Amino acid sequence: MTISPSSANTAADQLAVIDALYRFAAGIDQRDQRLLASSLAENAVSDFRPAAAKAGFEYPVIEGRDVIVTALTAALAALDTTHSVSNPRVTIDGATARLDALVEAQHVSRADPARHYLMKNRYDVELARAGDGWVITRTTVDNVWRSGDIAVLSGI
Incomplete structure (x- = not known):
């Protein structure tokens, strides 16, 4: 199969759009403020x-x-988190893009690791081209389902 330059650019852009959400999630999970900021x-x-x-x-x-x-750094300071991104769907229109993805977010109390709150969320993300990559301009998060101890999110 031969990939035309225009479709190769589209595929590269689609991966770069998804990478912005990966940077967002990894920045939170790794407590890496620079990485988190790079996504926005x-x-x-x-x-x-x-x-x-x-x-x-x-x-x-x-x-x-x-x-x-x-x-986000302050709100999650008492927690260990893991965010898993799945089912990303990307639409690109020139210098803007939209990304719809499912994100499973596990929140575990650092003080008591037996306590957790798990959420499956739908992320609706708007992005803008920034140099060779993409950055998030707006994220709207809606919940699909959740389980566990909601008080964990309050650091209690």
Whole structure:
């Protein structure tokens, strides 16, 4: 099979779009603020409200790369997390893209590793081209299902 240059660029862009979400997840899980920041546009918006509402609590919309990095780092400081991304679907339109993916997020209390909260979330991600790669401009997270001890998310 021969891949034309235009389809090769599309495939490379699709992988680069998905990589932005991988950097986001890995930055959280590895407590790597630089990696997390690399996934986000300067004016990025993170909206966890749909998922939070289903879990029974409120979480504000977070705006700005530095604010998002600081807020997520602080909110998850008492937890060990693992985020697994699956079923990514990418649509590219010039210098913008959309990504829909499922993300399973395990949250484990660092103080008591027997306590956890597991969530399967649908991520609706908007991205912009940034040089050779892509950065997230907006993420909306909705919950599909959840199990475990919700108090873990509060660091309790």
